[in-house]
Amino acid sequence: MGTREKLVEAAAELLDQGGDGAVTLRAVAHAVGVSHNTPYKHFVDRAALLAGVAEKDFSAFSAAFTGIERSAMTAIDKLKAALELFVTYGEAHPARYRLLFGDPDIASRGGQLEVVAVTTFSGFAALVAGAQAAGELPLIPAATMTSLIYAVLHGLLDLRAGGRLRSEKGLSNVLDGVLLMIELIRPNDVRQATMEE
Template sequence: MGTGERLTDAAALLLDEGGEAAVTLRAVALAVGVSHNAPYRHFADRSALLAGVAERDLRVFTRLFESISASDQPAIGKLAAALAEFVAYGEAHPARYRLLFSDPDIASRGGSLEEAAMETFAELAKLVGQAQAEGNLPSIPTLQLTGLIYATVHGLLDFQAGGRMKSEKGFTSVMDGVKTMLRLIAND
């Protein structure tokens, strides 16, 4: 593993342990055991390092969704499995999740980061399309339905992260909400 990858891994761990404020180039260098100037050989600044973490994690999602897509389970099961992975990531790594999906600086970067985000979305859209082709989901434009599913899952994760998910409001977990959403939009 190269130094750039080690720096990205260290930044991800710092995000997990202390949130975005914990990620400085100096702290990342210290965690990897390199000089405080070494990160600048790989990343222009802190923002570029955080974008590197986001891009790496998005590419992991893409590969994961591709793997799920190639599995033998029914299409609606594949979609449910992909959404479960998405939810598990958001719950296990809330700071990284916010970085990927709620940080306006990350969203506006473009380039390879935007390509990675669009590839992830496209793989999720393939799963939605497969479920539509099997007759499990409504026959509306696939990208529109994927966007709705994506937004719903993000909303549920944000609801939970903000401490607003209570049984008095109808859900006890994000996955309860995801399962309800899939039941509501499924063609029976």
């Protein structure tokens, strides 16, 4: 692993341990064991370093979605596996999750980061389209369906992160909530057949 990759890895670990405020170029340099000037040889500023973290994690999502797509699972189970991946990541790495899916600076950054973010979305959209082609989801434009599922998923994760996802409000588990939403939007004949199994 080269110095750049080590700096990105250290920044991700600092995000996990202390949130956004814990990531400084000096702290990352210290964590890697290099001089405080070394990060500037690889990143113009802190924002570029955080973009490096986001790019790495988006790429990992894309690779995982490719693996899911190539698996022998049914189309709907592929989609559920991808949703579980999002939830597991969001619950294990809340600060990184906010970086990828809730940071407006990251969303507007462009360049290679935008390429990998769009690739991630496209990989997930392909799983949604696969479920639609199998008759498991309504046949509306795949990008619209994907965005709807994204919105519910990210909304539930945000509620959980803010301590507002509670059983007395009807939902206490992110994955259960998003899977319930998937079940509710499935075509009636598919939903009926699932209930009869």
